[in-house]
Amino acid sequence: MIGASISRWTMSYFAMALAWLFLALSLMMAGVGYPFAEVASPDTLVLVHAVGIGWLSIAMCGALFQFVPVLVAKPLFSEKWALPALVLLTAGLVSLIGGFLSLGGRLPPSLWLLPLGAILLVAGFGLVVVDLGLTAWLRPAGPARFVLAGLASLCATAAFGAVFAFALAGWAGSAGNALLAAGIPLHAIAGLGGWLTLTAMGVSYRLLSMFMLSPDVDERQSRMTLGAGALAIGMTVAGGILAIGLASGLSVVLSIVAVFGLASAALYGRDIAGIFRARKRRQLELNMRMATLSFASLAATALLGIALVVTDGFAAHIGPFAFLAVFGWLSGLVLAKLYKIVAFLTWLETYGPVMGRAPTPRVQDLVAEGRATKWFVIYYVAVWAGTLTLLVGEPYAFRMAAAAMTVGVVGIVREVIRTRRLADVASPVRLPGGAIAPHLLFARN
Numbered sequence: 422m423i424g425a426s427i428s429r430w431t432m433s434y435f436a437m438a439l440a441w442l443f444l445a446l447s448l449m450m451a452g453v454g455y456p457f458a459e460v461a462s463p464d465t466l467v468l469v470h471a472v473g474i475g476w477l478s479i480a481m482c483g484a485l486f487q488f489v490p491v492l493v494a495k496p497l498f499s500e501k502w503a504l505p506a507l508v509l510l511t512a513g514l515v516s517l518i519g520g521f522l523s524l525g526g527r528l529p530p531s532l533w534l535l536p537l538g539a540i541l542l543v544a545g546f547g548l549v550v551v552d553l554g555l556t557a558w559l560r561p562a563g564p565a566r567f568v569l570a571g572l573a574s575l576c577a578t579a580a581f582g583a584v585f586a587f588a589l590a591g592w593a594g595s596a597g598n599a600l601l602a603a604g605i606p607l608h609a610i611a612g613l614g615g616w617l618t619l620t621a622m623g624v625s626y627r628l629l630s631m632f633m634l635s636p637d638v639d640e641r642q643s644r645m646t647l648g649a650g651a652l653a654i655g656m657t658v659a660g661g662i663l664a665i666g667l668a669s670g671l672s673v674v675l676s677i678v679a680v681f682g683l684a685s686a687a688l689y690g691r692d693i694a695g696i697f698r699a700r701k702r703r704q705l706e707l708n709m710r711m712a713t714l715s716f717a718s719l720a721a722t723a724l725l726g727i728a729l730v731v732t733d734g735f736a737a738h739i740g741p742f743a744f745l746a747v748f749g750w751l752s753g754l755v756l757a758k759l760y761k762i763v764a765f766l767t768w769l770e771t772y773g774p775v776m777g778r779a780p781t782p783r784v785q786d787l788v789a790e791g792r793a794t795k796w797f798v799i800y801y802v803a804v805w806a807g808t809l810t811l812l813v814g815e816p817y818a819f820r821m822a823a824a825a826m827t828v829g830v831v832g833i834v835r836e837v838i839r840t841r842r843l844a845d846v847a848s849p850v851r852l853p854g855g856a857i858a859p860h861l862l863f864a865r866n
């Protein structure tokens with residue numbers, strides 16, 4: 422990433438994403454939504470979108486604004502769109518959540534908030550997709566292909582979501598109602614499996630080889646991984662819509678999707694193991710060690726899914742399955758990488774301009790890994806314990822697990838803020854030769 426320009430608003434995206442994560446954790450601790458309410462209840466929809474859009478999608482967009490230009494070695498198509506997109510996404514999510522609260526009777530009837538939220542979200546995601554898509558399109562090789570597939574899945578997710586929002590407000594006609602009645606798994610798979618998982622896979626290939634000094638993953642291998650994943654998502658969207666149109670039920674389509682999805686996860690495991698084996702940096706940094714716990718959670722999610730299907734318990738236990746995928750695999754990876762990205766960008770922003778003119782610290786001098794490790798361990802153990810409480814149907818124990826997850830995340834965020842403030846850098850090299858301390862929430866370029 423050296424030599425790349427710093428995305429001005431990536432830190433603002435991360436801060437907003439973490440604020441939504443804290444809101445979601447507070448709801449889980451307070452017992453709002455699943456497992457205290459049905460999976461499809463309005464309260465659960467609030468929780469699902471605070472996590473799926475507020476935390477994961479906003480964090481991913483922030484990371485991509487920094488990262489896609491590095492992947493393709495070209496500047497971002499338009500740096501100016503990042504802030505308006507963040508404003509639109511935030512306003513859209515607030516409105517969508519207002520609509521869900523009104524749907525559940527927690528707010529006076531105002532279902533128009535749902536389509537309004539959908540329009541704002543489609544506009545916000547639209548800016549992100551066009552900006553990143555036009556940038557990645559310039560050199561669509563390797564990890565950039567995963568990002569393009571992820572962005573295409575995001576379009577499908579937002580389109581399904583918008584139809585649902587209009588249908589719930591009674592504005593979508595009979596076709597919209599048919600999609601709402603049967604199409605929710607398609608929206609969820611396109612969002613979690615397509616947009617978030619394919620993008621996280623692509624970004625992780627590059628970050629892993631960069632931070633572990635390993636050769637890039639073989640292009641043919643990663644193409645197979647992406648091919649299986651893209652087939653799964655293509656089948657979800659095209660096959661799913663066709664099946665709903667023919668009123669033939671989704672079970673055949675979803676079985677095919679599961680096979681391709683599992684194949685893609687297994688091939689990804691093979692690729693990642695290859696990157697680890699070929700690494701030149703033998704000593705693993707904290708973010709890498711923690712990323713391995715996230716990969717283990719992805720493998721555990723796949724095994725859990727297989728076990729539930731074999732025992733005919735998938736529909737009854739979709740909650741713990743989705744929880745482990747969202748908090749063990751996706752959120753764990755985002756937290757581990759965020760810890761490293763913040764340190765790296767802060768270092769680049771502060772010391773890049775004075776490099777060669779004064780002695781500067783190393784990136785690792787900005788973090789205190791010994792102290793941070795325990796917060797990550799608390800987080801992951803709490804997520805795994807939370808999954809177990811959901812599997813055995815102990816919602817009160819789940820609240821305790823959510824509290825422990827919150828302790829872990831508070832600890833991690835405190836470490837990230839200390840990194841941004843250069844609080845762990847020894848004073849002689851903290852601000853050498855006229856270096857300026859960074860702003861907490863945005864880059865000063």
Ligand code: HEM
Pocket residue numbers: 460461462465466469470473474478517535538539542543578579580581582583585586589601605608609612613617
């Ligand atoms: C434009 C953006 C989006 C809009 C307008 C939207 C809207 C909706 C609506 C209206 C529903 C409820 C359908 C119903 O059960 O009545 C829904 C369900 C769902 N959405 Fe979204 N959504 C959006 C983006 C996302 C994203 C990015 C994700 C995840 C990555 C996501 C994950 C889900 C899931 C998992 C459900 C099913 C939840 C459950 O049944 O508890 N959505 N969405």
